[in-house]
Amino acid sequence: xxxxxxxxxxxxxxxxxxxxxxxxxxxxxxxxxxxxxxxxxxxxxxxxxxxxxxxxxxxxxxxxxxxxxxxxxxxxxxxxxxxxxxxxxxxxxxxxxxxxxxxxxxxxxxxxxxxxxxxxxxxxxxxxxxxxxxxxxxxxxxxxxxxxxxxxxxxxxxxxx
Amino acid sequence: xxxxxxxxxxxxxxxxxxxxxxxxxxxxxxxxxxxxxxxxxxxxxxxxxxxxxxxxxxxxxxxxxxxxxxxxxxxxxxxxxxxxxxxxxxxxxxxxxxxxxxxxxxxxxxxxxxxxxxxxxxxxxxxxxxxxxxxxxxxxxxxxxxxxxxxxxxxxxxxxx
Numbered sequence: 001x002x003x004x005x006x007x008x009x010x011x012x013x014x015x016x017x018x019x020x021x022x023x024x025x026x027x028x029x030x031x032x033x034x035x036x037x038x039x040x041x042x043x044x045x046x047x048x049x050x051x052x053x054x055x056x057x058x059x060x061x062x063x064x065x066x067x068x069x070x071x072x073x074x075x076x077x078x079x080x081x082x083x084x085x086x087x088x089x090x091x092x093x094x095x096x097x098x099x100x101x102x103x104x105x106x107x108x109x110x111x112x113x114x115x116x117x118x119x120x121x122x123x124x125x126x127x128x129x130x131x132x133x134x135x136x137x138x139x140x141x142x143x144x145x146x147x148x149x150x151x152x153x154x155x156x157x158x159x160x161x
Numbered sequence: 162x163x164x165x166x167x168x169x170x171x172x173x174x175x176x177x178x179x180x181x182x183x184x185x186x187x188x189x190x191x192x193x194x195x196x197x198x199x200x201x202x203x204x205x206x207x208x209x210x211x212x213x214x215x216x217x218x219x220x221x222x223x224x225x226x227x228x229x230x231x232x233x234x235x236x237x238x239x240x241x242x243x244x245x246x247x248x249x250x251x252x253x254x255x256x257x258x259x260x261x262x263x264x265x266x267x268x269x270x271x272x273x274x275x276x277x278x279x280x281x282x283x284x285x286x287x288x289x290x291x292x293x294x295x296x297x298x299x300x301x302x303x304x305x306x307x308x309x310x311x312x313x314x315x316x317x318x319x320x321x322x
Binding site: 029030031033034037051066068069070071073074076086088121122140141142144145146147 | 190191192194195198212227229230231232234235237247249282283301302303305306307308
């Protein structure tokens with residue numbers, strides 16, 4: 001079986017195969033629906049780059065995450081305010097879990113050396129702590145309904161509200 | 162059967178009955194989990210006010226929504242920037258649909274006369290348009306993964322990015 005040393009994280013392309021692959025993941029929602037609609041209506045070109053990254057084993061997408069940069073303008077988490085990455089929908093398909101693929105995805109995200117914010121399910125908090133993330137201080141108005149976890153590269157601090 | 166004229170929207174209290182009622186709604190997630198945890202750990206008092214509103218028919222919670230105020234500081238949607246309401250998780254239980262309860266909840270939210278932002282499933286867009294909401298201009302960095310709809314009282318405009 002393919003091993004974490006031999007796989008790479010790659011940017012996913014928007015096409016019908018990717019969208020079909022996405023259906024195997026639990027967190028299928030608005031984002032995927034609108035991607036499909038845009039493709040069908042030729043608003044996005046086939047094989048254009050998506051804001052998703054993933055790991056393929058052969059032809060099978062076994063892990064994915066959404067990762068996109070938000071500008072400083074929208075930053076309420078870091079000090080000084082700066083561009084940061086929003087990591088979303090990290091998910092490894094069940095038969096491929098516990099083999100380091102999730103960690104590999106997170107390390108890939110960290111490699112941009114920008115602060116990262118994610119919003120995991122409460123049950124996944126332990127995983128994120130192992131990945132070096134910490135629970136952001138909870139500010140009701142900013143965070144209501146979220147469970148924000150953040151990671152900061154050297155020299156970045158958490159913002160106070 | 163109770164009619165929309167005879168019901169009222171009320172603020173929900175945090176207690177075990179409310180949390181049990183919430184289980185009947187589809188959008189059960191982090192928010193409810195952490196409310197339960199806080200109640201169990203005595204971090205919130207029994208019967209304290211929650212950021213949810215709902216409609217009871219007799220003893221049954223038939224509709225609910227989360228509605229909370231975000232300060233101007235976090236406003237990237239309206240011009241001039243101002244305090245606004247985030248409306249979330251509006252849901253009417255299936256046997257009670259198509260009787261005006263959803264509209265009643267939205268009218269209640271509008272009665273504060275603050276701008277409102279919501280993030281409906283794409284399939285629900287038509288409902289929100291009927292409620293006088295409009296799709297916000299889509300800015301990838303601000304809105305990625307969302308389908309933002311907004312409503313503005315007199316004198317408020319949509320912010321340009």
